[in-house]
Amino acid sequence: MRKEECFYLGKIxxxxxxxxxxxxxxxxxxxxxxxxxxxxxxxxNKHLVPFFIESSSMHKNDFxxxxxxxxxxxxxxxxxxxxxxxxxxxxxxxLTGNKFYFHEVIGFEIEDKRLGVFGKITSIxxxxxxxxxxxxxxxxxxLVPMIDQFLVKxxxxxxxxxxxxxxxxxxxxx
Numbered sequence: 001m002r003k004e005e006c007f008y009l010g011k012i013x014x015x016x017x018x019x020x021x022x023x024x025x026x027x028x029x030x031x032x033x034x035x036x037x038x039x040x041x042x043x044x045n046k047h048l049v050p051f052f053i054e055s056s057s058m059h060k061n062d063f064x065x066x067x068x069x070x071x072x073x074x075x076x077x078x079x080x081x082x083x084x085x086x087x088x089x090x091x092x093x094x095l096t097g098n099k100f101y102f103h104e105v106i107g108f109e110i111e112d113k114r115l116g117v118f119g120k121i122t123s124i125x126x127x128x129x130x131x132x133x134x135x136x137x138x139x140x141x142x143l144v145p146m147i148d149q150f151l152v153k154x155x156x157x158x159x160x161x162x163x164x165x166x167x168x169x170x171x172x173x174x
């Protein structure tokens with residue numbers, strides 16, 4: 001499985017018992033959706049390795065207590081701590097309306113109600129306090145704040161994000 005075909009679910013935060021159990025921090029708004037997984041991919045040396053789950057249960061809201069097959073000792077569990085956990089993109093719950101996954105809108109055109117189409121979304125910068133669409137207009141990169149009040153519609157059929165942006169925001173880049 002390639003990383004591009006997967007989404008990041010969380011990471012193995014710490015070992016839980018002397019029998020090899022681990023606690024996985026789930027980086028999601030709905031951790032309970034992932035309580036009964038059969039398997040996950042664990043990132044190890046930049047490769048995704050499938051691990052099968054023997055048993056799992058929710059632990060303190062954002063953590064999943066997991067016992068993997070063939071991980072039976074503290075040493076086995078220690079080797080996994082800090083590694084990322086991934087699942088195939090096909091396992092993401094479908095979103096509708098104006099809710100979207102970041103990866104889903106990459107490549108979509110972005111349109112302002114006033115200006116029309118002004119570029120294509122190349123990536124999303126979520127490393128700042130406010131996530132930003134990174135939009136390419138010819139050679140010019142435009143950063144557009146992802147604010148709910150600006151978002152008019154996610155048009156999946158026509159691969160467009162339609163926004164109502166404040167006057168001057170786009171013009172200052174062009």
